Amino acid sequence: MSETTNTAASPSDHIENQELPDSGYLLLAIETSCDETSVAVVRNGREVLSNIISSQIDTHRQFGGVVPEIASRKHVESMTLIIEEALREAQVELPDIDGIAVTQGPGLIGALLVGVVAAKSLAMALDVPLIGTHHIAGHIYANHLVGDILYPAIALVVSGGHTEIVLLESEGKFRMIGRTRDDAVGEAYDKVARALRFPYPGGPYVDRLAQEATEEVVLPRSWLEPDSYDFSFSGLKSAVLAEINRSRMKGETPEFSALARGFQQSVIDVVTGKAIKAAKEFGARQMLLCGGVAANKGLRTKLTELCAEVGLPLLIPPNKLCTDNAAMIAAAADMKWRRKQFSSLDLKAEAVMSLEEWSV
Template sequence: MSDRIILAIETSCDETAAAIIRNGHEIVSNVVSSQIESQKRFGGVVPEIASRHHVEQITIVIEETLEKANMQPSDLTAVAVTEGPGLVGALLIGINAAKAFAFAHNLPIIPVHHIAGHIYANALVQPMQFPLLALVVSGGHTELVFMKEHGSFEVIGETRDDAAGEAYDKVARVLNMPYPGGPHIDRLAHEANEGVEFPRAWLDDTYDFSFSGLKSAVINYKHNMDQRGEEIIPEQVAKGFQDSVVEVLTTKTVRAAKEFNVKQVIAAGGVSANKGLRSSLEQAFEKEKIPFTVPPLKFCTDNAAMIGAAATYMYEAGVRGDLSMNGIPGKELKSWI
């Protein structure tokens, strides 16, 4: 079989990214242009600003990707692009660039689900073992996804309110930490021996999550301390918050892994870069003797390599988009087989 070489493009939020992936796992080149420095000014991602940056960066990023790979468009098998979910204006830049590129070089186009991409970031590290359980945690998502085989997705649990990463950013704001707040909370949490006691939302026997109550508890705690004229200890607040998030995520993931009798558990998404969460999951699954993997840090946050990895399996399964494809901001994760 000849090589499958995919050019992948990802612009669903605030990273303009492109990558070239050979045969679904080999990263030939990977370029990410981040807008964090610009978006910091606003304390979060402003959609209109994100779209403006994407249109400035898109051809530069794709060209750099091809140059680093030392490849021509004629070397490519297909073009893949994130179709959703994400910020619609941001998605549209990647999608229209992908369509124009595909048209110019008569290449097939593959529409990829952003979360499928995060899950397939693991295929860049080692082959995925099925049945598999994926914990997807990011600024926009908190989901437990069961996969019977390649291209088969069953969302068995998801957040009912805030995503875990969203809660991290909001708590960081309470503690006057700059955007993005997750890494700061993670760092602070490791500097405290004891954490403030915050509640855990178990939601009975479901695999669903909820973080808005925890977020409110942190805000209330700060408020009460302020009223009493007492100083909070940010490290202890961060630890208390992180302990609550990590314990719920770990406990539910372990329970699901056992119930579904999976051969591998993976973590994916920006929050899987969190050291506290990583080590908690690693320890728990070592005890359970279930293989656990989490991609290297740079493949946890948004990137196009993961989109290219997922797209390769979609290509093999015959999935194709066309020039009329649109951005789907609330796209659901559906099986492609």
């Protein structure tokens, strides 16, 4: 891993001796890790003045998934316009900005590079601090935009490319205790959705069909080793495909709604079961649900029920803060802003980046 991955290592050379405002500060954040171009202006790490998101879903849908080269090009085309719109909605101007936050990684390297270059240019032009930020830290601290986080906490991260259980021992101190060994939840949803003949992105379609289903094809649960908090969904995806092929070989029409419900129930049982188990083992005072798949109605409902049963407070961001957005990047960057842990202008985009090493 590059030596620049841990952005807390040294302050930015151009603001090393600069006095920073104690209150009323504005962070402008940029998020370009995948196929959303997003810019936000956030006051004091909590108050979202603007959070502009330009989605590329319609562009990538025709290819059945994200095409990295196209995503990068779209970010370049959109960046200046999105920055201007974010400033306009927040009713501020560039000289009002006190710091620049940007997603440094993980993500698509070309897409990340567009955001990092834009952020470095703004930081240098405005002579303000630069904060390279971890994408998953952003998803986790999206919860801080809607409520106070109680430590220690367990974060269940479910997004397109990540399924993880993270222990937050204190503010900004991350410990990875479980992760996917193959497909993440979002990837599994998209692959199953394709088998069920839904367009990309397929997760919301599968969720809706599962909610409407009156029957369920019971599918296996992959719990792995008894003491493991890791996940594996490739076998579940294969089980769905096997059921479809079995029906067709018999000359029958596959029961897509029952399959969708069976798939979703299997996923939800495993991720929520492991999250609750982790919360008990590590003495968590709160559960955090994070990432794009956190918008899944079935998952939100089940986790809410389980947390209520064990008396564990639960925080879930609204849907607009679950998907990739820049406000969440500002919320995570705020922890480093307050500690004056800034990045230098030789900051590099990182396709693979350790959350634990990014800790404050």
